Amino acid sequence: xxxxxxxxxxxxxxxxxxxxxxxxxxxxxxxxxxxxxxxxxxxxxxxxxxxxxxxxxxxxxxxxxxxxxxxxxxxxxxxxxxxxxxxxxxxxxxxxxxxxxxxxxxxxxxxxxxxxxxxxxxxxxxxxxxxxxxxxxxxxxxxxxx
Amino acid sequence: xxxxxxxxxxxxxxxxxxxxxxxxxxxxxxxxxxxxxxxxxxxxxxxxxxxxxxxxxxxxxxxxxxxxxxxxxxxxxxxxxxxxxxxxxxxxxxxxxxxxxxxxxxxxxxxxxxxxxxxxxxxxxxxxxxxxxxxxxxxxxxxxxx
Numbered sequence: 001x002x003x004x005x006x007x008x009x010x011x012x013x014x015x016x017x018x019x020x021x022x023x024x025x026x027x028x029x030x031x032x033x034x035x036x037x038x039x040x041x042x043x044x045x046x047x048x049x050x051x052x053x054x055x056x057x058x059x060x061x062x063x064x065x066x067x068x069x070x071x072x073x074x075x076x077x078x079x080x081x082x083x084x085x086x087x088x089x090x091x092x093x094x095x096x097x098x099x100x101x102x103x104x105x106x107x108x109x110x111x112x113x114x115x116x117x118x119x120x121x122x123x124x125x126x127x128x129x130x131x132x133x134x135x136x137x138x139x140x141x142x143x144x145x146x
Numbered sequence: 147x148x149x150x151x152x153x154x155x156x157x158x159x160x161x162x163x164x165x166x167x168x169x170x171x172x173x174x175x176x177x178x179x180x181x182x183x184x185x186x187x188x189x190x191x192x193x194x195x196x197x198x199x200x201x202x203x204x205x206x207x208x209x210x211x212x213x214x215x216x217x218x219x220x221x222x223x224x225x226x227x228x229x230x231x232x233x234x235x236x237x238x239x240x241x242x243x244x245x246x247x248x249x250x251x252x253x254x255x256x257x258x259x260x261x262x263x264x265x266x267x268x269x270x271x272x273x274x275x276x277x278x279x280x281x282x283x284x285x286x287x288x289x290x291x292x
Contacts, residue, residue: 001232001261003147008235011253012245035244075256086147089154098181099158104282106275107157110221114267115147121260129252136250 007082009036009044014073015130017054017066019137024063033141044082051081070131076123086115153228155182155190160219161276163200163212165283170209179287190228197227216277222269232261 012034017025027045031038045064048054055067066073087093088111091102099105131137138144158180163171173191177184191210194200201213233239234257237248245251277283284290 001147001149001229001234003234003257005236011235012247015247015251015253033246035246083147088147088149089157090151100179100181100288101158101161101283101286104279104286105161106278107161110268110271110275111149114264117267118260118264121263122256125256129256132252133250137247140247140250142246 071128217274219273
């Protein structure tokens with residue numbers, strides 16, 4: 001079981017932006033500092049901008065920056081928005097399901113409950129909870145400005 | 147986010163065996179009735195046998211059957227055993243991790259807690275909870291013997 005690379009990179013991007021405060025960073029800088037593909041990160045940043053979490057500006061001094069306070073970015077909502085789907089098992093997607101017992105199976109509600117429990121933990125945490133040690137984070141990614 | 151096909155097929159196989167009671171079924175029968183690949187199911191059955199959940203017998207009348215009561219097969223334990231890994235994000239696997247903030251990041255404990263909440267729901271359920279309507283299950287898979 002794993003989250004998508006898209007969600008992983010969205011979380012990393014937000015952690016980087018949160019740890020570097022009001023500093024605006026280019027996609028290339030974020031990708032280089034955080035060990036991500038710039039091409040993939042471009043798509044992630046577009047999604048984060050569409051969600052109203054970051055804004056991007058062009059030109060000299062332009063780049064990506066957070067437009068919400070970290071404590072106003074709940075991780076549960078973020079993961080719900082960045083995961084492409086939560087088809088835990090095949091029958092969660094009626095379009096491709098091949099399991100014949102789907103109409104009478106008691107597994108989906110159990111897995112739904114487990115998934116909700118997973119997301120409920122993330123609902124109780126925000127980006128701010130991931131930024132308790134901004135100096136150590138900046139040091140880890142090689143950003144020395146405060 | 148999704149469970150592996152291996153876990154999905156393990157669950158389906160156990161539901162089939164539970165719904166058909168003491169009846170011994172071949173891998174081919176289970177695969178045909180449940181819409182699974184027989185090749186893949188063979189590996190799943192080997193794993194379930196290694197876990198002490200089913201036994202396989204050869205020859206005429208042989209096949210696969212449950213050797214534990216359904217209420218003695220907790221779903222949490224099963225999923226823990228059948229998922230190859232729970233590397234929710236890249237840094238959960240130190241061998242392949244490329245994220246530089248892994249040593250100082252606060253995300254892993256949050257995701258660990260969410261994962262435990264997911265599994266805790268499954269720990270409270272057993273195969274028996276998936277077999278409340280065995281007749282409807284048998285009808286759905288086209289097995290008419292009681």
